[in-house]
Amino acid sequence: MIRVLLIEDDPMVQEINKQFVEKVEGYEVIGCASNGIEGIRLIKQMKPDLALIDIYMPSQDGRTTIKQVRKENLGTDIIAITAASDMKTIRDCLQYGAIDYIMKPFKFDRIQQALSNYRHYHERMQKQETFSQQELDHLLFSHEKQKKAELPKGLNQHTLEKVIHFLQDKKEATSAEDVAEGIGIARVTARRYLEYLEQIGRVEIQIEYGGIGRPVNQYQIIRG
Known part of the structure; x- marks a missing residue:
């Protein structure tokens, strides 16, 4: 099972995201945090494979949280799920290492596709220690062809x-x-x-x- 932590301040959105994630085969939500400070604490404590992180949160926002995950080399992959649509936020999240960026509001199909792509990526990274250029290209870009x-x-x-x-x-x-x-x-x-x-x-x-x-x-x- 791929273990997921949700970092989202809105309890209703948090519950919807939890239901969406657990509808996808092979995933389980192991915890929820309502801000970035709590989220970092749970990442260190629970060591999830993946964290779904909102951007606009009290105490510590998602952008700072994603940056801290990378700065401290915590090893958890990140998907940003947020209403933020400005170029700076998108660019910052991707530069800090988010593997996907989903804008609210979104449908189940979008998060299902993101989790399907991540599962393929996660499984290959667990099984292989080295990659050829062809294998790496397939891993990084084949899902784009599938979506189209x-x-x-x-x-x-x-x-x-x-x-x-x-x-x-x-x-x-x-x-x-x-x-x-x-x-x-x-x-x-x-x-x-x-x-x-x-x-x-x-x-x-x-x-x-x-x-x-x-x-x-x-x-x-x-x-x-």
């Missing part, structure tokens, strides 16, 4: 992510039938997702020839 691409009718983002994660956990190529059984969908549905992933360059097909019957397509995620 509209899913074909009948496919949805949540199931697509489940298929991708299933394939990422497999060391060898696997069949549509195995994918279907693994995530609990029909084989014809699994094949549609796999064909889409092949079209956008996320998987490659390996044809397996058996002794009897037609050859079987095996699908493997392209790593990097």
Whole structure:
């Protein structure tokens, strides 16, 4: 599970953000803070993987908090979630190391996409010690291509992510039938997702020839 700390002074917004985060598979909210001072204390105490930080807060604002996280090398990644839309605030947050910037008001789809991107980034950083340029480019920029691409009718983002994660956990190529059984969908549905992933360059097909019957397509995620 990816452990998340919320730093937000509005209790209602705090609760909405908590519900949004916990709707995304693989995430749990481990704590909440109402200002930057409390947020820094909880980051040091709880060591979350990710902190969602508001900018406009009493006692210590989000910009100062993000800067302090980096200055003290606390190791928690940051997504800014704020109503601030001015260029200076955006630039400062990104320069201080925020990996994403979400403007209020926002819909669930936006935070879902941000958390999906972060999960991919987090998993790769946990598993690999070195990267080739191609692997790094894929890690940093492939989600931009995904956001621009509209899913074909009948496919949805949540199931697509489940298929991708299933394939990422497999060391060898696997069949549509195995994918279907693994995530609990029909084989014809699994094949549609796999064909889409092949079209956008996320998987490659390996044809397996058996002794009897037609050859079987095996699908493997392209790593990097």
